[in-house]
Amino acid sequence: MNNEKENLSKSLGKTLVKSDLTEITGNVLETIIESEIIENDLIKSIPIFSSIVGLGKTFKTISDFLFTQKLVSFLTQLSEIDSNQREKIISKIDSDKKYNQKVGNKLLYIIDNSQDYITSQNIGKLFASFIKGNLTYPEFCKASLILNRIDYHDLEKFLEISDEAYGKNGTENFGLEEVDNFFIISGLCSAESSRAEIEKNQNNFYEEAYEIIGGETIIFRTLIGEKIYQILSKQTFTNRGYHK
Numbered sequence: 583m584n585n586e587k588e589n590l591s592k593s594l595g596k597t598l599v600k601s602d603l604t605e606i607t608g609n610v611l612e613t614i615i616e617s618e619i620i621e622n623d624l625i626k627s628i629p630i631f632s633s634i635v636g637l638g639k640t641f642k643t644i645s646d647f648l649f650t651q652k653l654v655s656f657l658t659q660l661s662e663i664d665s666n667q668r669e670k671i672i673s674k675i676d677s678d679k680k681y682n683q684k685v686g687n688k689l690l691y692i693i694d695n696s697q698d699y700i701t702s703q704n705i706g707k708l709f710a711s712f713i714k715g716n717l718t719y720p721e722f723c724k725a726s727l728i729l730n731r732i733d734y735h736d737l738e739k740f741l742e743i744s745d746e747a748y749g750k751n752g753t754e755n756f757g758l759e760e761v762d763n764f765f766i767i768s769g770l771c772s773a774e775s776s777r778a779e780i781e782k783n784q785n786n787f788y789e790e791a792y793e794i795i796g797g798e799t800i801i802f803r804t805l806i807g808e809k810i811y812q813i814l815s816k817q818t819f820t821n822r823g824y825h826k
Contacts, residue, residue: 593633594653595676595686599669601628603661630657652693652702659706663713671713681719692726700734704814711813724769725810732768740770740807741815770807774800 597603630653660668672685681688689709696702705726712722729737765771803811 589633590630591684591687591690593630593686594690595672595684597628597630597657598660598686598689599672600665602665603628603657603663648698649694651699652696655699655703656689656693656706656709659703659710660713663710668713675719688723692723692730695730697730697734701729704729704737707813708810716813717809721806721809724806728769728806728810732764732770736764736768737770737814740765741811765801765807769804770810771801772804774802 675681676684692705693702696705708717708722708725708729711717712719717725732740766773
């Protein structure tokens, strides 16, 4: 088992830095399945796919099939990035001792732990943004961890909340109050509460009355939450917080 993982890790690393991924599409999964029966030049040219077929993993278990599906979804997001650009960035990370492991090995873990092929597709978009310089490598790793923590449907809701909603009506008009905790737990959002103070009501002349000033909870996107929003949504940021 360890030898299989090591082989897949090395194959994925080679795929990321050397392979032409322009022909990687959603139909590749069917091509891989067919390659257990017939020869295919495309599969031969992509080390990770060649390794999967060589190990006979595609039909062994459902989990093997789902992993291959997630892998294909991830790689489709890199099809428009030149292999020289990929090799330059990835080789820099691989040679940096502070990261302790190769990019291929880290990605194998991240992709394998993604909930489904849609999540791995979004992780592929994050990795493409890392290659393009829009994310640092630690930010990519942190953002991937967040996507693997949150349900896809909750992520969709997070991406639907416009900047105008933050700082004004919060999620009240969207009926999303119950998912606020999931946003916070996953790391997409954080919350702060202002100090509550009790003050005497100066406008009441007939009896002594007091009112609470402050104490509002403000939910806002974390820094990495903002970057995830920028990458996965076509909208841009203008505000930092919304009131609940």
